Amino acid sequence: MNKSIFTLEEASGLLPWLESKFQELDPVKEEQSRLQAELSSLFRQSRGNGKAGVETGISKAQKALDAARSRESEAVQEISDRGIIVRDVNMGLVDFPAVRQDQEVFLCWVRGEDAIQYWHGTNEGYASRKAL
Numbered sequence: 210m211n212k213s214i215f216t217l218e219e220a221s222g223l224l225p226w227l228e229s230k231f232q233e234l235d236p237v238k239e240e241q242s243r244l245q246a247e248l249s250s251l252f253r254q255s256r257g258n259g260k261a262g263v264e265t266g267i268s269k270a271q272k273a274l275d276a277a278r279s280r281e282s283e284a285v286q287e288i289s290d291r292g293i294i295v296r297d298v299n300m301g302l303v304d305f306p307a308v309r310q311d312q313e314v315f316l317c318w319v320r321g322e323d324a325i326q327y328w329h330g331t332n333e334g335y336a337s338r339k340a341l
Contacts, residue, residue: 212292212306213291213292213293213305213306214306214307214308214313215292215305215306215307215316216307217307217316217325217341219305220305220307220316220318220325221324221325223291223293223305224318224324224325227288227293227301227303227318227320228301228320230284230287230288231298231301231320233284234281234284234298237277237280237281237284238281238298238299240273240277241274241277241278241281244270244273244274244277245274247266247270248267248270248271248274251263251266251267251270252267255267281298285298288303292305292306293305294306294315296334296335300319300320301319301320301321302317302318302319302320302335303317303318303319304316304317304318304329305317305318305325307328309328312330313331314328314329314330314331315328315329315330315331316328316341317329317335317338319335325341326340326341327339327340327341328341
């Protein structure tokens, strides 16, 4: 697969689509959090007096958690397939490979920002963002 290079306009045009992808992930992340808490509770119960059915509950919760993780992975892969680099799903942090002043850089956007306003070098991260 060829490496995607985005102009600011191209990357900006993808923001509504990205926002919708992250909105789709919101209930999946909530489900994962709920299932993880449920699993923790069930594991604590299983260490107790061995309540009947706890193992079945653990198995069902683990399968549901695996399915939710799979849905998250598929959504992240769909974003990545467009050449966008997902840095943090929970934050909605992504980088768009770009060229600025003949140098390869990343245009940086985090969910909640109205527009792409920052960039950073390819050897830098979120903390090194610079205003466009």
